[in-house]
Amino acid sequence: MEAVINDYISRELVPDASLLPLANDASLLESGILDSLSLLRLVIFLEERFGITMGDTDLLPENFASVNAICAYLRAREPGKEAAHG
Amino acid sequence: MDDNRVPADPHLPTHWFNILHDRPQYVTSAVSRSRLGGEAKTAGHGALLQQPLSLARQSVNTSDRYIPIPDEVLDLYAQYRPTPLRRAARLEERLGANARIYYKYEGANLTGSHKLNTALAQAYYYSRAGVKHLVTGTGAGQWGTALAYACQLMGLRCTIFWVRSTLRQKPIRGEMMRLFGAVVHESPSNLTEVGRKALKEDPEGIGTLAGATGEALALAAEDSEARFAVGSGENSVLLHQTVIGEEAISQLAALGDFPDCVIACMGAGSNFGGITLPFLGAAKDSGRPVRLVAVESAACPKLTRGRYLYDLSDALGTTPITKIYSLGSTYVPPPVYAGGLRHHSAGPLVSAMYADGSVEAMAIDQITSFRAGMLFCETEGVLPAPEAAHAVAGMMDLVSRYPRQGPPLVILVNISGHGLLDLGAYRRFADGDMEAVTADEDSLSQSLSALEAFNQRIAEPAKAP
Numbered sequence: 278m279e280a281v282i283n284d285y286i287s288r289e290l291v292p293d294a295s296l297l298p299l300a301n302d303a304s305l306l307e308s309g310i311l312d313s314l315s316l317l318r319l320v321i322f323l324e325e326r327f328g329i330t331m332g333d334t335d336l337l338p339e340n341f342a343s344v345n346a347i348c349a350y351l352r353a354r355e356p357g358k359e360a361a362h363g
Numbered sequence: 364m365d366d367n368r369v370p371a372d373p374h375l376p377t378h379w380f381n382i383l384h385d386r387p388q389y390v391t392s393a394v395s396r397s398r399l400g401g402e403a404k405t406a407g408h409g410a411l412l413q414q415p416l417s418l419a420r421q422s423v424n425t426s427d428r429y430i431p432i433p434d435e436v437l438d439l440y441a442q443y444r445p446t447p448l449r450r451a452a453r454l455e456e457r458l459g460a461n462a463r464i465y466y467k468y469e470g471a472n473l474t475g476s477h478k479l480n481t482a483l484a485q486a487y488y489y490s491r492a493g494v495k496h497l498v499t500g501t502g503a504g505q506w507g508t509a510l511a512y513a514c515q516l517m518g519l520r521c522t523i524f525w526v527r528s529t530l531r532q533k534p535i536r537g538e539m540m541r542l543f544g545a546v547v548h549e550s551p552s553n554l555t556e557v558g559r560k561a562l563k564e565d566p567e568g569i570g571t572l573a574g575a576t577g578e579a580l581a582l583a584a585e586d587s588e589a590r591f592a593v594g595s596g597e598n599s600v601l602l603h604q605t606v607i608g609e610e611a612i613s614q615l616a617a618l619g620d621f622p623d624c625v626i627a628c629m630g631a632g633s634n635f636g637g638i639t640l641p642f643l644g645a646a647k648d649s650g651r652p653v654r655l656v657a658v659e660s661a662a663c664p665k666l667t668r669g670r671y672l673y674d675l676s677d678a679l680g681t682t683p684i685t686k687i688y689s690l691g692s693t694y695v696p697p698p699v700y701a702g703g704l705r706h707h708s709a710g711p712l713v714s715a716m717y718a719d720g721s722v723e724a725m726a727i728d729q730i731t732s733f734r735a736g737m738l739f740c741e742t743e744g745v746l747p748a749p750e751a752a753h754a755v756a757g758m759m760d761l762v763s764r765y766p767r768q769g770p771p772l773v774i775l776v777n778i779s780g781h782g783l784l785d786l787g788a789y790r791r792f793a794d795g796d797m798e799a800v801t802a803d804e805d806s807l808s809q810s811l812s813a814l815e816a817f818n819q820r821i822a823e824p825a826k827a828p
Contacts, residue, residue, distance in 0.1 A: 292394065292395035306411075309395050310395065311411070312393075312395055312683065313411070313412055313413060313419075313683055314391065314393045314423075314683050315395065316411055316412060317412070317419050317420070317422075317423055318423070320416065321420070321423065331416060332416060333412075333415050333416050333417075333492045333493070336411045336412055336416060337411070338411060341411060
């Protein structure tokens with residue numbers, strides 16, 4: 278899971294090469310890798326890749342702080358769980 | 364359907380038309396805020412997205428050509444939609460035009476303009492997401508009025524920063540906003556850092572929409588129950604406005620007609636996109652080409668004289684850096700009565716359409732537009748808002764240059780709002796007490812230089828924090 282997400286972010290969202298290679302514990306927010314538009318792209322990727330639906334209550338900074346944080350959040354979800362606000 | 368519901372008019376769409384399905388290349392092009400160095404700003408109060416996810420998705424959806432309108436919103440649309448589509452036969456005769464001129468009239472709802480189409484939708488999505496308070500900036504005041512009304516319907520608080528120059532031109536519109544329960548502030552104000560900075564630089568400054576937007580964003584960031592709502596430019600806003608064009612297609616089809624040209628005024632693009640985007644879809648389906656013409660204010664000619672570069676949409680600097688036709692976010696357009704056309708940039712979607720040649724543009728001064736608005740009122744019994752009068756003037760310009768022989772030009776113009784709160788401006792025009800007002804060359808040149816420098820800055824890799 279970590280490799281898949283790291284690969285997507287590195288390929289699609291990292292704004293310049295100086296931030297690569299991307300460590301799994303590197304901050305995605307403070308570095309500016311995730312802003313409103315790139316976060317939206319990431320959400321759509323995660324939903325399609327992992328067959329989930331996210332809602333507003335999922336979009337917490339702690340869930341998207343790093344690749345590791347995203348994976349922890351995904352593992353904590355119950356399989357097939359639908360979010361409150363789609 | 365509940366027994367007490369009036370059956371929907373067959374022309375009332377049940378879905379919004381999503382151009383991103385047909386043209387995914389129009390998905391907004393943006394650069395990371397990290398290019399500015401330092402920490403990326405978020406929406407404040409711990410939220411990563413300013414908009415509810417359900418709303419934000421609409422701006423990037425390339426999968427669905429049609430997006431269902433929620434029943435709650437559709438019921439509210441049915442109170443004032445479909446809006447009239449009429450043929451301007453008396454105007455045709457007066458102009459001696461070789462044309463069939465149709466107009467779509469969006470001014471007949473309580474708030475007086477097309478802005479209600481997205482205000483209702485946004486208030487619905489925000490209220491479902493648990494938001495209690497919407498904050499916004501408004502130029503002409505049409506958006507502020509519409510949002511105030513929509514918030515009242517959805518049980519949300521509403522705070523509006525209104526550009527000073529327009530607030531002082533037509534304070535009565537502020538009373539409408541307050542009637543609907545909104546708190547209205549003149550912008551620039553002393554309530555936010557953005558406003559205080561602007562007031563310090565020029566205590567008598569007339570204000571800009573970018574400044575009012577910045578103030579609204581700043582205030583929204585201080586309140587955990589609040590979010591900023593935007594009245595134009597965003598893809599989702601244009602999506603909600605597509606009910607205008609969808610209805611027009613259906614209404615024209617009932618008359619056995621289809622336009623050669625669709626024309627609307629251009630602020631950031633919501634009424635323009637609303638009426639034109641479905642025609643792009645219809646043209647694709649039918650194989651019949653259609654010209655789309657945007658009419659902007661000569662005081663704020665972002666398409667005809669701007670640059671297609673990356674820029675911000677607000678003075679606070681928290682909005683995404685997107686590729687747009689812009690005069691620069693520091694440009695202060697001279698005051699004109701069409702306050703809704705004073706935004707320094709076009710939205711990303713209309714910008715992309717203009718860049719690939721799908722849209723034409725012309726700039727019209729306010730004398731020409733008020734003259735056209737007066738004639739439209741005389742012949743059609745509809746007084747266009749100053750913004751919509753620009754569209755009428757553009758339409759008359761196209762019709763006047765069209766050959767008098769041969770097949771007639773079929774043209775559709777969007778009258779985005781009424782001008783009943785602009786009677787003072789029409790009076791000034793009639794008295795000869797009005798200037799044409801075009802962009803100030805020095806101010807424009809300085810702002811465009813700053814815009815180009817900004818683009819050079821963000822083109823360089825960010826320095827390590």
